Amino acid sequence: MERPLITGTTSLVGLIGWPVSHSLSPVMHNAGFAATGCDFAYVPLPVRPEHVEQALKGLVALNFKGANVTIPHKQAVMRYMDELSDAARFTGAVNTIHIQDGRFCGYNSDAIGFLHSLLEADFDPKGMRVAVLGAGGAARAVVYALARHGVHSVIVLNRTAERAAFLVDDLAVAFPNSALSFEPLTPAALAGLDGRVDLVVNTTSVGMYPNVNASPWPEDVPIPANAAFCDLVYNPLDTVFLQQARAAGARTIDGLGMLVHQGAFAFEKWTGCPAPVEVMRQACLKILTGG
Template identity: 35%
Template sequence: MKDRLDGHTLLIGLMADPIRHSLSPTMHNSAFAKLGLNYAYLVFEIDNEKLTGAVDAIRTLEMRGSNVSMPNKQKVLPLLDKLDPAAELIGAVNTIVNDHGVLTGYTTDGIGFMQSLANAGLDIRGEKMTLAGAGGAGTAIGIQAALDGVKEISIFNRHDQTWKNAQRMTATINQKTDCHAVLFEITEQNAFKQEIASSMIYCDATGVGMKPLEDKTLVSDPAWFRKDMIVYDTVYAPRVTKLMTVAHAAGVKHVFNGLEMMLEQGAAAFNLWTGAKMPVDYIRKLLF
């Protein structure tokens, strides 16, 4: 690392809270080193209160850009100069690119999710999904899945500050895609069980299962799952979440954490910043 960094090194960040658990620095810095690119990637614990100053710093420090994660993916929108069409449709950003002081927001989460399934030889086009969570990641996953051809999506969300976004997401899917979406409150447990039972894939895009909720899961009964379905938890720290444990107990064949999604969304962001293709196979071996 000391031989690679110099006075011309460009900084890229990751702004979220909590974030010290992230594997993104390992992923991106290893890819930079492998390709001989003069960039450095660091994490910064940034919540909504610090976000405005942090985004200003991207311009002030002439950073090449930054990733953005919870709880900032939607709050960052009005702080940017431009939005990629997909980010505007989704209403969330996870990647910022700085072009000489002009900050453009992109979203690569949904792309990463769909690509991770394709990497495993799984195709959910024409199928039904049940999705928990309508925050930044959940919205990106839901809308990207709808754009890519998923037939139905049942969305479950808390009736809290993210409920309006869940409503907007549902309306966007129904108005802008060929997919049919229905929104439920997460407290509707009978509906939650029934929708999962009729879905090919259940995806949890909430923070349940990661610190400080490592021992929690929205689905605790293995009987809710079938062996022939897909259970996908976007959390990757811990590597085996409580939800995954429940799915394994049910004998579910295809159970995922968020590592492959993280890798693929990172590869898309890497290309936006550098114009180069991330050496994905090399990074996968390092991470997994």
């Protein structure tokens, strides 16, 4: 696809983080803008931690329409937001900013991105029993999305059990209709999930490039019969975790759908146009598969 011209009328959005060079977001969004004819351009904005406040003021001064926010600034930008979405408040992190009349609206699009990735895979978690491996930033968005959507229960399993306890404590009061609990991420706890869960979600970074041979699920622990397996890791797309599940006959959902749908949410906030989800997915796939 040809790169559209940036002209005097082009609206700008970008990605604030440190570093930002690894991100697929510029390619994904610029492909979307080109496909829809939206006169927008997306630029990487490497911002050192000590410059977050100036960078946000700069976005307003330069008439940016918004930005994505990545590691390590997702928490630091929160105090500068004029408004926060429920998802941003519950997850304690902002990854999408929409700027209107100089005011910052902060969102966390990982939650809706995750839910849409399940729904487009024809897996509706409403009423289901879910195990979430990990208790970091992505896990918060996943547990929030699941509880808000009305799952029956979520067990959060994490290497550092206290972190899982904090996550569960934070969300349990707000979502009394879903039973939230935590366990340590041990082989015994994983073995004990058999027959107790319908979906297992890996939100740990285990298996992510360059440690592509690692999995949070030990080889000698049987995969729970009849559960579906979802991995948030999208690089590589086909993780060892998903390969283990597939080999045991389980259904699998990779992390690309979440990436694309969280991007689609931001695209629609900034442009007001429906996001070309397939175009954005293909743009990411091309990079991830070296095509």
